[in-house]
Amino acid sequence: MYRSFYDRTRRQVRDLSSGASRIYLDLEVRRVHCRQCGAVKRERLEFLADNPFYTRRFAHDVGRRCRTATIKDVAEELRLDWDAVKELDKQYMRAQLKRAGTPGPRAIGIDEISIRRGHTYRIVVSDLVRHRPIWFGGQDRTEASMDQFYRFLGEKKAKRIRLAVMDMWLPFRTSTTRNAPQAAILFDKFHVVKHLGEALDAVRKHEYARVEGKKRQFIKGQKYTLLSHPQNLTGSARKNLKLLLGANKRLNTAYLLKESFAQLWDYTSEAWARKFFENWRAQLKWQRLKPYEEFAAMIERHWDGLAAYCKPENKVSLGFVEGLNNKIRVLQRRAYGLRDEEYLRLKVLSCMLPRI
Numbered sequence: 447m448y449r450s451f452y453d454r455t456r457r458q459v460r461d462l463s464s465g466a467s468r469i470y471l472d473l474e475v476r477r478v479h480c481r482q483c484g485a486v487k488r489e490r491l492e493f494l495a496d497n498p499f500y501t502r503r504f505a506h507d508v509g510r511r512c513r514t515a516t517i518k519d520v521a522e523e524l525r526l527d528w529d530a531v532k533e534l535d536k537q538y539m540r541a542q543l544k545r546a547g548t549p550g551p552r553a554i555g556i557d558e559i560s561i562r563r564g565h566t567y568r569i570v571v572s573d574l575v576r577h578r579p580i581w582f583g584g585q586d587r588t589e590a591s592m593d594q595f596y597r598f599l600g601e602k603k604a605k606r607i608r609l610a611v612m613d614m615w616l617p618f619r620t621s622t623t624r625n626a627p628q629a630a631i632l633f634d635k636f637h638v639v640k641h642l643g644e645a646l647d648a649v650r651k652h653e654y655a656r657v658e659g660k661k662r663q664f665i666k667g668q669k670y671t672l673l674s675h676p677q678n679l680t681g682s683a684r685k686n687l688k689l690l691l692g693a694n695k696r697l698n699t700a701y702l703l704k705e706s707f708a709q710l711w712d713y714t715s716e717a718w719a720r721k722f723f724e725n726w727r728a729q730l731k732w733q734r735l736k737p738y739e740e741f742a743a744m745i746e747r748h749w750d751g752l753a754a755y756c757k758p759e760n761k762v763s764l765g766f767v768e769g770l771n772n773k774i775r776v777l778q779r780r781a782y783g784l785r786d787e788e789y790l791r792l793k794v795l796s797c798m799l800p801r802i
Contacts, residue, residue: 451476452486459494461501468525471501496537497530509538510801516780532789539792542799549573549580549599553609555634555767556618558587559774561790568787570794571595572770574611574762578798579770582791592621609760611767613637614748632760633751635711636768641744642704643673645737649700652737657694664693672701699733716753723749773797 454476461469475498477488491498495505511520512535521531551573558567569591571581581598584591596604607629612618614633622629647669654665664686671679671687679687691698707726713719727742745752754760777793 451489452479453477457498459499459501460504462504462507463524495534497533500530500534505534505537506541506802508534509541512538513801532786536789536792538802539796542796542802543792545802546578546799549576550603551575551580551599551607553762554580554607554611555764555770556592556610556612556622557634557767557771558615559771561778561787569595570770570774572767574609574766577763577766579795582794587615587617589617589621592618593625596621596625609754609762611762611764614744614751619751630754630757630760631751632754633748634764634767635752635755636764638745638752639708642707642741645735645741646672646700646704648737649735650697653694653697661693664690665697672697672704676705696733696735700735700738703729703735703738710752711755713756714758716756719753719756720749770798 454474456472457475458470458472461471463469473491475488475491477486479485480487493501493503495502497505500508508520508524508526508531511523512531515523517528517531517535520526521528524531553574555572555574556569557572558569560566561568567584567587568582569584569587570579572579581595583598584594604626605628607626609632610622610626610629611632611634612622614637619631622631650665650669650672654662657665668686668690671683671690674683676684676687691701703726710719710722710726713722723745730738730742774794774797777790777797
């Protein structure tokens with residue numbers, strides 16, 4: 447306790463507005479002489495933000511607005527400087543992360559995002575049980591960058607991970623196998639289906655180049671008709687699909703194989719899943735579908751990561767990782783790109799957290 451102070455000044459601090467009127471608090475800020483270190487220090491007022499010209503509740507109000515609006519829009523609405531809004535938003539997001547606590551995941555999802563042109567990637571790791579991103583970092587998508595996550599998590603928590611969902615990128619798998627050997631590795635089915643869709647589109651392009659005349663009109667412009675789920679097609683799209691499959695036998699075969707492959711995810715027995723895949727691959731014989739043969743060879747090489755999905759304990763929601771990627775792309779597009787990587791990191795890590 448100090449009975450005296452070194453000096454004092456008066457300061458106006460921006461607080462929450464009342465209707466259209468801006469509210470400022472006129473308060474006294476004192477400096478005291480520290481008896482331990484001999485330095486002169488300013489007293490800390492808990493209700494102030496990191497920027498002492500704003501209250502903490504005002505900073506949180508700015509942060510809540512920035513969840514759905516751009517910095518520019520919030521700055522214009524509240525008549526604040528652009529940089530001040532950004533810093534207040536950062537404080538709000540750090541408060542969200544502090545309240546959420548340190549992560550201790552049991553099931554993780556691993557993916558990468560592009561933050562700028564030139565193949566500049568960062569790794570995003572999510573907690574698939576709590577449905578929130580827990581780590582954003584690395585310099586690229588190499589094994590060394592993936593190792594940084596496990597160092598952040600710590601050896602004790604890394605050993606508690608029971609499931610790691612990822613795409614078929616080898617550095618992610620190698621790092622996870624070394625740092626969390628007890629974790630089952632499961633390849634994201636959305637990436638597998640994406641590869642199958644690319645194989646179907648390669649067949650479509652080959653058929654368009656092979657046929658001539660009027661037969662081409664059934665194939666041209668039907669890429670997304672072929673890739674879409676039949677239940678999502680309506681009206682003219684469904685009619686065009688029927689005409690296309692009736693006009694081109696090879697595309698009809700490729701389409702039916704693409705649709706039937708989805709049954710793989712319904713099996714709860716690895717043996718039956720394997721039998722289904724062998725039968726599916728056997729249907730490729732004599733069909734002259736080289737992209738499909740390459741896809742089947744890829745599945746064979748990565749079978750262990752697909753077979754893990756048959757186990758009941760590995761049945762987790764795999765759509766969260768892709769949904770998070772879409773949310774991140776919306777954040778980047780709304781800001782026309784984010785050059786401040788720390789701000790992007792905070793945005794990603796707090797985007798699924800509740801408001802405060």
